Amino acid sequence: MGVDFQLVDEALKLGKIHQIEPAHVALNYSHTKKQRPVAMAAIKQIVGNAQADQELMRQKLFSNFEPDVMNADALAVPAWLMVRNKGQG
Numbered sequence: 001m002g003v004d005f006q007l008v009d010e011a012l013k014l015g016k017i018h019q020i021e022p023a024h025v026a027l028n029y030s031h032t033k034k035q036r037p038v039a040m041a042a043i044k045q046i047v048g049n050a051q052a053d054q055e056l057m058r059q060k061l062f063s064n065f066e067p068d069v070m071n072a073d074a075l076a077v078p079a080w081l082m083v084r085n086k087g088q089g
Contacts, residue, residue, distance in 0.1 A: 007042040021060060022046045 007026060015022035023043045030039030047056060 004038050004042055005045075007038065008045045011042060011046060023057065023060065027057070 011022040011025035014025050023046050026039045026042045030036045
């Protein structure tokens, strides 16, 4: 599946306007529109790395958590979701 450059452009624009990671915009699109392959291709374009995959998204997600502030149960849910979805990209 090809890259939807309109999605890339919009994600970059919205990311800048709202100060959020453009890859998250693409992920939200994939969830809302059920267009995971399109969003994953856009994310690879956004991060500028052909090797980008869900591992990059896991790293970005967990880099925003503060383990000192969050309890282990709160961290377990996103960790479980990431492991459960691994390999579906």
